[in-house]
Structures are given as structure tokens and as C-alpha cells.
Amino acid sequence: MNFPTFDIPERALELTALCLRFNPANYTTWWFRRQCLASLSTPPTSDFESKYTYFSENFIANDLMLASKLGGSNPKNYQVWYHRRNLLEQSFSDMTSDSDTECGSVLELVNEELEYIAGVLDKDSKNYHAWSHRQWILKIINMESKWTAEIEYINDLLEADVRNNSAWNQRWLVSHRGSKSKPFPVEAASEEVNFVISKAREDPYNESPWRYFVALIKEQFRLIASSPEFVSLVDTCENALKEVKEKFELESKKDGMECTHLIAAHIDILEMKGDEDSLSSAVEFAILLESRYDPVRKKYWKLRAQQLQVVAN
Amino acid sequence: MSTSSSFETVFKRVSHIQYFVQCLKKLPSKHAALDTNRLTLVHFAVQSLDILGFFDSPENFKTYSINKEEIIEWIYSLQVTSSATRTSAGFIGGSFLGPDVDDGNYCNQGHLAMTYSAICTLITLGDDLKRVNRKEIISSLKYLQQSDGSFQCVGYGSECDLRFVYCACAICYILGDWSGVDKDAMLQYIQSCRTYDGALSLVPNQESHGGSTYCGIASLALMGELDQVFLHFDGWKEDLVRWCVSRQMEGMQGRPNKLEDTCYSYWIGATLKILDCEYLLDRDVLRCFVMGCQSGTGGFSKVRDEYHPPDLLHSFYSLAWLSFSRKELHPIDCMLGMSSRHFDAFRRNVV
Numbered sequence A: 001m002n003f004p005t006f007d008i009p010e011r012a013l014e015l016t017a018l019c020l021r022f023n024p025a026n027y028t029t030w031w032f033r034r035q036c037l038a039s040l041s042t043p044p045t046s047d048f049e050s051k052y053t054y055f056s057e058n059f060i061a062n063d064l065m066l067a068s069k070l071g072g073s074n075p076k077n078y079q080v081w082y083h084r085r086n087l088l089e090q091s092f093s094d095m096t097s098d099s100d101t102e103c104g105s106v107l108e109l110v111n112e113e114l115e116y117i118a119g120v121l122d123k124d125s126k127n128y129h130a131w132s133h134r135q136w137i138l139k140i141i142n143m144e145s146k147w148t149a150e151i152e153y154i155n156d157l158l159e160a161d162v163r164n165n166s167a168w169n170q171r172w173l174v175s176h177r178g179s180k181s182k183p184f185p186v187e188a189a190s191e192e193v194n195f196v197i198s199k200a201r202e203d204p205y206n207e208s209p210w211r212y213f214v215a216l217i218k219e220q221f222r223l224i225a226s227s228p229e230f231v232s233l234v235d236t237c238e239n240a241l242k243e244v245k246e247k248f249e250l251e252s253k254k255d256g257m258e259c260t261h262l263i264a265a266h267i268d269i270l271e272m273k274g275d276e277d278s279l280s281s282a283v284e285f286a287i288l289l290e291s292r293y294d295p296v297r298k299k300y301w302k303l304r305a306q307q308l309q310v311v312a313n
Numbered sequence B: 001m002s003t004s005s006s007f008e009t010v011f012k013r014v015s016h017i018q019y020f021v022q023c024l025k026k027l028p029s030k031h032a033a034l035d036t037n038r039l040t041l042v043h044f045a046v047q048s049l050d051i052l053g054f055f056d057s058p059e060n061f062k063t064y065s066i067n068k069e070e071i072i073e074w075i076y077s078l079q080v081t082s083s084a085t086r087t088s089a090g091f092i093g094g095s096f097l098g099p100d101v102d103d104g105n106y107c108n109q110g111h112l113a114m115t116y117s118a119i120c121t122l123i124t125l126g127d128d129l130k131r132v133n134r135k136e137i138i139s140s141l142k143y144l145q146q147s148d149g150s151f152q153c154v155g156y157g158s159e160c161d162l163r164f165v166y167c168a169c170a171i172c173y174i175l176g177d178w179s180g181v182d183k184d185a186m187l188q189y190i191q192s193c194r195t196y197d198g199a200l201s202l203v204p205n206q207e208s209h210g211g212s213t214y215c216g217i218a219s220l221a222l223m224g225e226l227d228q229v230f231l232h233f234d235g236w237k238e239d240l241v242r243w244c245v246s247r248q249m250e251g252m253q254g255r256p257n258k259l260e261d262t263c264y265s266y267w268i269g270a271t272l273k274i275l276d277c278e279y280l281l282d283r284d285v286l287r288c289f290v291m292g293c294q295s296g297t298g299g300f301s302k303v304r305d306e307y308h309p310p311d312l313l314h315s316f317y318s319l320a321w322l323s324f325s326r327k328e329l330h331p332i333d334c335m336l337g338m339s340s341r342h343f344d345a346f347r348r349n350v351v
Helices: A009-022 A027-040 A057-072 A078-093 A100-123 A128-141 A144-160 A165-175 A186-202 A207-224 A228-252 A260-273 A276-293 A295-312 B003-007 B013-025 B029-051 B059-063 B068-076 B112-124 B134-144 B162-175 B183-192 B210-223 B226-232 B236-246 B263-274 B283-292 B312-322 B340-350
Strands: none
Touching (some): A027 A057, A078 A128, A100 A144, A128 A144, A186 A228, A228 A260, B029 B112, B112 B340, B134 B162, B162 B210, B183 B226, B283 B312
């Protein structure tokens, strides 16, 4: 697609900055600005090829700053985040250079961008756009050192707020190295379960770790179903879950059944085990949640109990 | 004072009508950031007025100085056609690039969400879509669909996610023409947005979210692929239903451990309705929450506090969910997000 060229792209560029101050959500202005930047940018070599638009280094730096200024009071503006991505796309995706200097300067840009996102998440730890952008970077550069560092970052976030579901989701992404076809290695699954249980212990009412817990086990179930390793893992998990409930009851003097997400997770485990006793316990738990402990969801738990009863029969 | 009367809130029908009528005429300047999305704002207002039965009484047009034909003409003035430089036909969100929508202004690319809004609003206003450039809109979809099955919203590029997959599906369904999209690729993309906790994210690997879950499930329903997909992914429907019902505190939250927000009554409520499971919600408790978010001067805010004034999005989606169960309201179609009766009438005329 060939768009008309401009006579004075520098002037057009200035005007877009003015327009964006009036409305930073005008996607046409952002696109037009990128056209100007691209026409003013000169690729490093005459035979330069990339499926992404090339922008000069100084333009990237300058426009990231512009985006930061405009994004500051509009952290949920799709267009500003998309602009950042557009600016960085070419250098991040083509980062396979043998030259240390070239790779070094892009790596610096990666670090700066991850730091910028961390700053945004510091103000709103669940900003969906910020997390999407962060995930995009980690996947496109796909560096083991960055994946590893991200676990540390996630752990810090969970220390600050163990209920941060975005951080839990990020943990799933990172432990799978951004790929749906790379399930959690069996050996590492137990260790991960220990981590999750330790976090669930902090607040057994918290939904996030329990869903992560169930998902972990379900993934192993799909991989190794009725193997001895799976049976052993499920037993360990069930015991850990019961231990969390007992400790909660001891310390709080409350009924552990109130931790409905813990009980829901237990029901899921029992369903996976699939034997007569487990299913019958699962039905009992579901009926208790229906009749007493989770009134808002009583119709759901009634249905769940019926579905489990069908499997049991 | 009994408990029930402390939660009983009167439905402020007249105030709501006044609110939407006012929005159609003028919006406060802090809405400037929505200038490019005016068509969507009109869609919210018109669908809401229809829910409230505003269009049932012709005297309302005079009383409130609303002219249906004027709105229809305004919408058609935003239609753009394809050309050598314009790859996406359809509708633009407003006249923010000036009045020239002809070939000369190649920046005026049709926007997928505005095209969806335009078509829905036109139908609800009783228009027959004869002046809509159906062929061009459908063939534009080829330029908007990406290799991974997702869609961008404008010809020259944008972020790609489930919102635009949904818009594309709704457009194809309403116009009765899927020739412009690769359905298999769309299916692949939706499936790639499944999250570990049973719902759908906006883009692959992201966090499960009520809005994206609705977009994905509604898209599958519009494509007629819902049953097949659930057959293929054993247990997914059950996980999805669990995730949806778990979003209810009193009101609905959009993600685990986030605050309740009225618009999720629709995003999650409609998702469950598509799955024939909406009855699983505690509708009384949810209704209390939503009704409690009514503003004294009309409209609904996202939560029940003094810091959040009503806005068009939350007002529409609150009414949309209420329309599922309140007999005096005209219901919204849970797959299309528009007036059920007007879509049915449109469909009958087409056949």
C-alpha cells in the first residue's frame, strides 16, 4: 500500500504532537506521526530488510518519551501503548545481531522499557495494557536471562500483594516460557506446587493461587494421567491442601469450609482422582457449599453436585 | 425499616431517558478522548433508549427533540468506501478528520468497531441498511484479518485482539456473509486466548477477563461453533461456567480479585446466557448492586460511590443486563449487544 508522500514531514511531525496533546486517543494522528517518522528515518544499510517499519534511534528515544508524557495520565489508552510497540517492534524482533555493540544498545532499550512498565505497574499493579506490553517484550526477545529475572519480579509483586491475579497469570506465562506447547516439566511441578501452597497459606480465601494450583495439576493430569508420578503428586497436593485448611482452622478458630476457593480446588482434585470415595467426598463438599458456605453460588454448587453424582454413578 | 426496603431501589426510567437524550445532544468536554468513537457513544445511547421503550411513543420525539432520521443521516455521513488507498471500508467514528470522507482523504479508513456500532444503531432506528456498502465492508475484512486469525480495526494497522474478532463476527452475522473472513483462523485465535483458569484473555497468554471472555464466546456462538469447540475441549465449558459464576461478589468483577463494576453484569451475564447458564447467578443480589449504581439524574456508574459519575458505557451495559430480566424493558440480544426485537424485524425483512 503506497500512501502519498509529504513535502515537509518535519512540519507535519510537529503538528501531530500538537494534535495529540488535544486528543492522545486519536489513532489516525498516531499513525500519521509514524508515517512522518518513518519517512525521516534512514535505515543503517542500503540493503536493510525487515517486515517491521524502521525508525531511527533518536526518533525511538524521543517518541518513547512523548508516549510516556501522554501516557502518564492516560495509562489505559490503547493508542499510546500501541505506539510504544510500533517504535520498538523492528529492533526487538530483529535482535539477532552478532555485533555486541548493536545488541548491547537494543538490550539497553529492552531494560529501559521493562523498567518503564514496572513504573506503570507500581502505580496500578493490574494495568492490563502494561502487562500485555510486558508479555509482548518477553516473548519477542525470548531471552532466558529475562525469563528468569521476571520470576524474581513476580515474586516481589506477590510479596506486596498475594492477591494480584495479574502477577499469578504472569507466573504461568513465564514458567511456560510464553508457549502453550511447553507444559510444566513434571520434575518441577512438585516444587511449583510447594510455592503455590506457601502463598495460598498466607490467605486461604484468595482465589488466585488455588486456580493456579488446580491448573498445574490438571496440566500434569493431561500429560501423565494415571501414572504413579501423577498419583503421588495428587496425594501430595491433597495432603498439602488439607494441611492449609487445618492450620487455618487452628489459627483463626474459624470453619475452614468458609475458604470456598480452597474447597472448590479440593473438589477439582477429588474429581481428577475419580475413584468412588473421592467422588462421594466431592459431592458432599459441593452440597455443603450449596447449602451453607457459598450462598451466592448455591445454584452453581447444586449443579456441580449433580454433575459429580452422574460421574460417580 | 425492613431489610428489603433498604435495598429496594426505584427504577428511574424517566431520569434514564433524560440522561441518554442529553448525551445524544451534548457531552461534557472531558469526553474529548472519545471523539474518535462518537458512533459507539451514539450506539450506547440509542440501544439504551430502545431498552427503555423511548421509541415506542412517537410523542417522545417531539417532547425530547430527537429526530430519528437526523441520526440515521449522520451515521450514513460517516460511511467510507474502498479505494486504491483505502483498504478498510465501513464507518468512521466521527467527523474528526473533517467532512471529506471521499477518496481524497485516505486517512479516513473504516474502523471495525465503528462499523459494528453503525450497523447495530441503524437497525435499531428501523433502517433497512440498503445504503450500507455491504460488499465493500465484507471484502475489507480480508485486509483486517491477521495471519494468526485476529483482526486489526483499521486498514493501516492497530492493536489486534478479541474485541475486533467479535466486531467482525457480529458484522458477518448481521449482513449474513462470512466470505470475507477465514473462520478457521478465527477459531484458532479464540482458542489460543484460553487461559489456565478457564476463561478467555484479550490476547494469547494474558489474564482472564470478563470483556474478552464475552467477545470470544459470543464470537463462537455467532459462528455457530460453540458446541463443536466444547466437544473438542473436554471440560472447558464447565471451567468457563465456574470462572463466570466466581466473578460474583454482590456485583460482578471483571477479573479475579478486582473490584465489582456494573458493566461486567452484562459481559459475564450475557456470556452465561449464551451458555444457557445465566440462571446460576444470584440475580437478586446482582440486581440490588446494579440498581444501587443508578445516578439520581439518570444513567448508571460503574460502582456505587460519589467519585464515579454515570457514563454511557456503564449506563448501557447496566441496562442491557437488566433487560434480560425486567419485563418492562425491551431485551438486548445477548450475542449481538443490540435490540433483540429490531434485529428480528430486520432479519424477517431480509428474508
